[in-house]
Each structure stands twice: as structure tokens, then as C-alpha cells.
Amino acid sequence: MPTLNGTDLGLFPTMGVGSYASPSWLIATRRALRAGTAGPADVEEAIQDAVKMAVWDQEEAGLDILTDGEIRRQRFLWNVVEKLSGLNMVRAQRKLGIMSYDSAPRFETTERVSAPDGFGLVDEFTFVQAQTDKPLKVCCPGPLTIAMPIRLQAGYPQGDYLPLLYDLAELVNKELRGVVAAGATFIQLDEPSAVGREPALSIEETVKLFNTTLEGVEAKIALHVCFGNNQGRPAMKRTYKPLFPGILDVKVDQFALEFANREMAELALWSQYGDDREFAAGVIDVKSMYLETAEDVAERIRLTLEHVHPEKLYLTCDCGFSASSRNLARAKLGALVAGAQLVRREVSGA
Numbered sequence: 001m002p003t004l005n006g007t008d009l010g011l012f013p014t015m016g017v018g019s020y021a022s023p024s025w026l027i028a029t030r031r032a033l034r035a036g037t038a039g040p041a042d043v044e045e046a047i048q049d050a051v052k053m054a055v056w057d058q059e060e061a062g063l064d065i066l067t068d069g070e071i072r073r074q075r076f077l078w079n080v081v082e083k084l085s086g087l088n089m090v091r092a093q094r095k096l097g098i099m100s101y102d103s104a105p106r107f108e109t110t111e112r113v114s115a116p117d118g119f120g121l122v123d124e125f126t127f128v129q130a131q132t133d134k135p136l137k138v139c140c141p142g143p144l145t146i147a148m149p150i151r152l153q154a155g156y157p158q159g160d161y162l163p164l165l166y167d168l169a170e171l172v173n174k175e176l177r178g179v180v181a182a183g184a185t186f187i188q189l190d191e192p193s194a195v196g197r198e199p200a201l202s203i204e205e206t207v208k209l210f211n212t213t214l215e216g217v218e219a220k221i222a223l224h225v226c227f228g229n230n231q232g233r234p235a236m237k238r239t240y241k242p243l244f245p246g247i248l249d250v251k252v253d254q255f256a257l258e259f260a261n262r263e264m265a266e267l268a269l270w271s272q273y274g275d276d277r278e279f280a281a282g283v284i285d286v287k288s289m290y291l292e293t294a295e296d297v298a299e300r301i302r303l304t305l306e307h308v309h310p311e312k313l314y315l316t317c318d319c320g321f322s323a324s325s326r327n328l329a330r331a332k333l334g335a336l337v338a339g340a341q342l343v344r345r346e347v348s349g350a
């Protein structure tokens with residue numbers, strides 16, 4: 001049976017992937033800061049309230065494992081990139097019309113990157129830990145993802161991303177060791193760019209990079225690989241086939257993958273190549289406005305059980321809720337838990 005910190009989680013533990021929906025008043029407060037009608041202390045107060053709200057919504061939904069909702073991290077990784085020194089921000093190339101992946105600022109290296117004050121995960125963890133007695137998961141973007149908006153200029157050989165990626169791997173590793181030392185027992189490395197995104201790496205190079213990133217991090221570790229979620233739109237070709245079976249050489253305890261948005265396609269990859277490690281299946285489509293019923297979710301879980309051992313199965317969402325409204329995110333978490341309950345009853349024969 002799945003356990004965490006020695007606690008029996010029961011069948012099909014439920015959890016979000018990481019980010020939770022920002023409430024409207026936090027977005028409004030951040031906007032007011034940019035307009036000069038709110039101060040940094042107003043934003044900090046709103047952030048702390050929003051983390052408490054994220055915990056409250058997850059507890060109310062009945063999730064087994066919580067996160068802090070990554071409330072501090074705008075656009076998933078900006079607050080991590082902002083903590084790096086050795087980068088110069090370049091304005092977005094396109095700001096008018098429909099927002100897309102090129103509507104965000106880029107960064108150019110001015111020297112080798114470093115993070116003199118870390119990424120702030122320890123403070124995030126310490127704060128959320130004080131808000132709940134439930135098991136917690138701490139998520140961190142990996143080096144491939146952090147490198148996505150960075151272009152090589154000074155400090156690195158032109159055209160060769162590996163030195164930058166390994167510098168980032170070292171910084172992430174230090175951050176993860178720090179958060180584990182602070183008491184975190186469940187870490188998730190987020191690498192939505194592991195599939196078909198620049199800088200392109202072979203699966204062997206990708207695995208080596210991930211294992212370096214996770215070396216000596218003494219916790220339960222999950223790897224989340226999805227296809228991107230910018231305002232509900234993926235950025236990559238939505239297939240895991242190029243990753244298997246090579247990705248299994250990453251030294252993690254759990255793989256958290258996206259399925260609901262793809263009508264549960266490619267689950268058979270796990271029957272074909274999977275081992276006895278844990279499998280967290282995305283059974284909630286965070287990129288769709290359609291609100292799943294409990295039976296929709298149960299149907300997805302039953303399909304997953306054709307390929308995954310029940311005692312190894314965790315239930316999650318395809319990705320985070322950073323591009324969702326709070327009311328929809330809250331309702332979808334409710335559907336996740338209700339669907340899990342239906343199938344738990346079927347499996348236990350109750």
C-alpha cells in the first residue's frame with residue numbers, strides 16, 4: 001500500500017500536480033503593485049493568504065497529499081529564474097494579439113549563472129508546513145525547464161547548452177537538499193520540457209542530467225513530465241514514446257504523467273516498459289473547461305488500472321492549475337477525489 005513518512009495513504013492517493021489557481025484578489029493585488037496603487041507588503045500579505053486558501057481548498061476537496069499551490073511562482077518558473085544572477089532580461093518579442101509562449105520575456109546570460117540566495121523553496125515549504133498536518137509535496141522545476149527562456153551569450157560556449165544545464169542542475173540539487181534538510185519528505189522534479197523542446201537532448205543525456213540534479217536528495221522523489229500548459233495550451237508533441245524505456249533510468253520513486261487531455265492514450269507504455277515503481281496518472285484535464293463528473297474520472301482510473309498495479313497507483317491532474325480559474329480548479333479537485341472514491345469502493349468490493 002502507498003505510504004509517505006510511514007503513514008499508510010490507502011489505495012489511490014490523490015494530489016494535485018503542484019500549482020493551484022491564483023485567486024482573483026491576488027491577481028488584482030499584483031496588478032495594483034505594477035500600477036503603483038499597492039505596495040510589496042500588500043502583495044506579500046495577499047500571497048500568504050492565497051497559500052492558506054490553496055491549502056484550505058485542497059483539504060476541503062479531500063486530497064491526500066497537498067502542495068503550497070506554488071502561489072509565489074508566476075508563470076510557473078519566473079520566480080525561480082528571477083532568483084538567478086548572471087542573466088539579463090530581454091523584452092518579449094510579441095506583446096500584442098493572442099498571448100503565447102513568445103509573449104513572455106527572455107533572458108540572456110551575462111556570465112555563468114548562480115543563485116546566491118537560493119530559489120526560496122525552503123521558505124515556501126516552512127510556511128506551508130505551518131498551515132496543515134497533511135503530507136506535503138514540494139515541486140521544483142528542473143534544469144531543462146529553467147533553461148527554456150535563457151539564451152546563451154556571455155559566460156558559456158555558443159551553441160552548447162550542456163554547461164548551462166549542469167550549472168542549473170547543481171543549483172536545483174542544492175535547493176532540493178536544502179528543502180529536505182528543512183523537513184520535506186516528498187519532492188517532485190517538474191520537467192515539462194523533457195519532450196521535444198529546445199535545448200534538445202538525447203534521452204541518455206536527459207537521464208544523466210536528471211540523475212545529477214537529484215543526486216543525494218534523500219526523499220521520496222517524483223518526476224513530472226507533461227507537454228506544457230501556457231494558458232491551457234501545450235507546447236510539445238503530445239507523446240511519451242520518445243522517452244520510453246530510457247526515462248526509466250532516472251532514479252526516482254514515481255512518474256507523474258499527463259493522460260486525461262489525451263483521452264488516456266499511451267498507458268500501454270507502462271505495461272510494456274514499466275517496473276514496480278509508483279505511477280501517478282493525470283486523470284483530470286486541467287487544459288479543458290469541461291468539468292469532469294466523478295464517473296468520468298472513475299472511467300479514466302479503470303482504464304489506468306488495466307496497465308498499473310493498484311498498489312502503485314496515485315491519482316493526480318495532468319498538470320498544475322496555474323492557467324485555471326479558482327472555481328474550476330476547486331471543482332476539478334472535488335471530481336478527482338469523488339472519482340477515486342468510486343473506484344476504491346469497486347476495488348475493495350464494498
Ligand SMILES: [Zn+2]
Nearest residue numbers: 192226319320
Ligand atoms: Zn505539468
